[in-house]
Amino acid sequence: MPPEILTLDSLRAAYAGGLTPRALAEEVIRRREAWPDPAVFIAPTPAEALIAEAEALVARAPEPNSLPLWGMPFAVKDNIDATPLPTTAACPAFAYLPEADAAAVAKLRAAGALMIGKTNLDQFATGLNGTRSPYGAPRCVFDADYVSGGSSSGSAVAVAAGICAFALGTDTAGSGRVPAMFNNIVGVKPTPGLVSNAGLVPACRSIDVITVFAPTVGDAVEVRRLMEGYDLADPFSRPARPAGIPPAPRIGVLAGAEREFFGDAEKEALYDAAIARAEALGATIVPFDYAPFRAAAALLYDGPFVAERLAAVEDFLATNAADFDPTVRAIIEGARDRTAVEAFRGRYALESYIQAVQPVWDAVDMLMLPTSPTTATVAAMLADPVGENSKFGRYTNFANLMGLAAIAVPGGFGPSGLPAGVTLVGPAFTDDALAPFAAAMHHAAASGLGRDRAAPVPPPPAPFVPGGWITLAVVGAHLSGMPLNTELTAPGGVLVGAATTAPGYRLYALAGTVPPKPGLAHAPGFEGPGIAVELWALPPAAFGAFVAAIPAPLGIGKVLLADGSAVPGFLCEGHALDGAEEITGFGGWRAYRAARG
Template identity: 75%
Template structure:
C-alpha cells in the first residue's frame, strides 16, 4: 500500500488509488512502534489523536490542501500546540499556546504532525548523542551516530516513519544528519523561513530546515513554510537569485581537503565532483581558507555568547539539568564582552569582503557535508573533538547568509553513506534545486534506508508568480556573447525548444556581436531556440534595451504554445543571408565563426 520510504509522490498515488489518510496514520503508528531505536521521538502524538486528525481531514477533503494527509515530524525545539517543547531538557519543558509559524503553515496545508523528535540538547551539537533521551543511531549501523542536532528528525525520515521532518540548523544541524542517513537536507537562506516559535540556539543565524527523501519533497515543504513574518525580527524577503545555465562550481583545493583519514568520504566527494561536471558544471578549485576562518567564529568567537543569551536564566537556576558537554560549551561564553562581539562582527565582515571575489566568479560551492563520521562510543569518549570534525564545511554557511542543499553522495565499502552540499549566496534557494536534484539522481544511492529505491528525476525550474517566459534564437543562447543579459538579472534557463514549422532565420549584416533575424513566413521550418524566464522588472528593462531591427513579439512553438520572443523587421533582411536550412543559430555557428 505504502512504500518503505514515504515520498510525497508515493503518498499521493496511494490516495489516488483509494488509500486514505487514516490508512496512512495506521501505517505510521505501526512503523513508529516497530522501529527498534526508541530514542528517535521524545513526544509521539498519541495514536487516537493521529487517527482523529486523519478523519477530520477526510471529512474536509483534499481541495486546497497541497500537503493533504502528509505525515511529518518536528524537532523538539520547535513549538507544536498540544505537545510540550523540551529542547531535550525535561526541566526546561513548557506547553506552547500555539504552533510555531512554520508548523502552522504546514498544518494549514493539510500536513499531520506525528510527534516531536530527539535532538542534541538545546540544538548544541552535530552528532545526536547529547540528549537525556538517548542517542538516535544511523539507520545503517547502530554503532554510529545519526548526526545532529536534528538527529531524531533525520532518522524518522530515513526509517520511513514520516514523509519529511523539520530540523534547525545553526552550524550544520539540518545537513549533517541528512548525510549520515542518506536523505536530503534543505537549509534555507537565513530569514527566508520564520523562526517564530523556535527555541533559539544563536538567534541571529538560526534556520529552520527540512529533511526529506528527495530534493523536490523538501523544497515543496520549504516553499509552504517560507514568507515574511513580522513576529520574527530576522525575517526577510528578497527576489530570488539565479545561477548560470552552465554553472561554475567551486571545489576544494588539495591544501584545504581534510577528511580526517576517511578515504571513503573523500572518494565519494570526488565522485560527486565528476557527476557535477557531467551534468554541465564548470569545476573550479577555490580557496576555502577564509570560509574556514568564518566557520571558526561560530564556536571560537563571540557568537557562542548567543547560546548563553538564549538560556542564561535557566542555566543560572538549573545548571545540573544540562548535558555536561552542552553546559561546558554554553558556559564558555561567560566573560565574553561587547568589545569581543563587535570585533567578531568586524572580522566576519572583513571575511565577507574577502570571499566576495569567489562569489563573483562562482555560482555555488560543492563541499563534503561532513568529512567523516564516528561511532557513538568514540563520540562519547571525545565529544568536542569528534563533533568539531563534522562542522568543518558547514559552520560558515549561516554566518555568510548562504542557502544550502545537502544531498546523498553514495556509500562506501563500510556500508555507511556520505553526502555533499551545494552552498550559494543568499536567496539562491530555488536556483540550487535542479542541480542538487540531478546530483542526487545521478548518485543512484536510493532513499533513506532503502538503498534500491528509485530517485525521481530532477524537477523543472520553479518560477515565482509573474515571471515571463522569453524565447531566444541567437546571441542570447547559452554560451553566446549576450547570454549574460539574461543571467545577470537572475534569468532562469527553462529548456531547449523549437518554433512551429513556419519560420525563417537570417544572418543579419552589420551587427556586433553577430545576430540572426527570425520571421514568420508562408514556407519555412522549425527553428531551434531556448526558453528562459525573467522577473517582470528585468524583462521590461531587457525589452527596452533591444536595438532595431529586432523586437519582441509572439512566437508559436511546435507544441502550439505562444511565447514572447525575438522577431525581426522585414526591411532588415534585404542583404541578410537566409540560414533557415541550418535549423538554428547554433548549427549555423558550427560552420561559421560568429
C-alpha cells in the same frame, strides 16, 4: 500499503488508490513503535490524537490529494513549536506548552500535513552529532554504533527509517545537512530569512534557519516552498529575491591543503566520485581556495558569535545550569567573558571574509563540498565530544553566517556500508536554482532513499516556475552557455526548456554586434523548418527590467511556437536585416556558431 520509504508521490498514488489518512496514521503509529531506536522521538503525537487529526483532515477536505500535503505525515524537531505537544529543546526543565504552532508548522498543517511527533536533538540545537540529549542518542539507520548526526538527529532518522514523509529540522552550523548525509536523505537549508523562525527556540537567532529533511530533493523543495514567506513576526525574515544559476553551472570544489578528510579515505573517494558525476552532468569543475570560508566558519564557535547562544538561554542558564548537558553548558558558558567590543570585531571580520570570497563567486555558480568529511561512532563522540563534533562542521559552519542557500544530497556508499554526501551551496536566494542540479546529482548517485539503498531515485523534476512569472523565448546570445545568459540567470530566471518556432521565421546574423547576435524575423508564408529557441521564465519585475535594457534593433514581440502557443520573444527590426547574412538553414543560433567554430 505505503512503501518502505514514504515520498510525497508514493503517498499521493496510494491515496488515489484508496488508502485513507486514518489507515496511513495507523501504519505510521505501527512503524514508530516498531523502530528499534527509542531515542528518535521526544514526544510522539498520541495514537488517538493522530488518528483524530487524520479524520479531521478528511472532514475538512474530503477529496484525496485536494490539499498540497493532504495526509502527508511529518515530524518536527523539538525546538520548534507544534501544539498541543510541549517544546523541550531536549531539556526537560525548559519544557513549555506553546500557545500556537510555529509559523512554518502552521503552514504545513494548513496544507493538509499530519504532525506525528516531536523529535530528539542535541540540546538547545548545540552540536552536529546527536548525542547531547537526556532523551538518548539516535543512531545512524545503517549502523547503530554510529551517530545519526545532529542537532536535528531524530528528524533525519524518522525520515530515513520510513516513519514519516518529511521532517523539520533547524540549522545554525550544519544541523540540517550533516544528519541528512549520515542517513542517506536530502537536507534543504534555505537562505536565512526565507522561512519564518517565529515559534522557534533559537540557537543563534540572527542566522538560524528551519530546514527540511525528505527522501528526495523534489519533496524537500516542495515543502520548503509551502513554508516560505515574509513574516513580520520574525525580525530576521527577509522578502525573497530569487537568484539564478545556469543549467550547466561552474562548480567550485576543494583543492590542495583545504581538502581535509581527517584520514577518512572512503569519504574522500566518494567526494571525488561526486565531482566526476557533476562533470558528467555538464558542470565545469573549478578548484577554489576554501581558506577564507573556513576562517569565517571559525567565528561561529571560536569567536564572539558563540555569545548569541548565551543570549538565547541566559535567564534559564542562570537558574538551571545543572539541567544542561555538560558539553552544551561548557560551550554556552564559554561566551560569558566575551565583550561587546569582541562582538563588533567579529562582525567586522565576517564582513571582511564575505568580501574576500567574492572572487570565488565571480568564478563559480555554486560550491560542492563534502557534507561532512567523516563520521564517528557514538563511543568515539562521547570520548571526545568537542573534537569529533568539530570535524563534522568543517564544510558547513560558514553557510548561514554568509547568508547562503544549500542542499545536501546523498553521494553513495563506501565499503564500510556507511553513506557519504555532498552539499551544493549557492548565493542567497538561489534556493530554487540549486534544486535541479541537486536532484540530478542524487539521481546519478543511485544511492537509494534513506535506509532503502535499492529504492530508485526519481529523475529531476520539471523546472519550477512560480505563478505569475513571464515566459520569454530567446534565440541568440541569451541562450544557456552564451555570453549574455547571465542577464537571465542573475535575476532568478528559470530555464523552462527547448522549443522551436512555428514555420514562418527567418534568422539572420547581425553585423557589428558585440557580442555577436542574431535577428529573428517573422516572414508569413515562408515554409521554413522553424528556429530553435529556449524558453526562460522571469519574475515580472525582472522581465520588465530586462526588456527595458534591450538595445535596438532588437525588441520583444509575440513569437509563435511549433506547438501553437505564442510567447514574448526576441524579434528584430526589418531595417537591420538589409544585407545581413541569412542563417535560417542552420536551424538556430547555436548550430550556426558551432559551424563557424
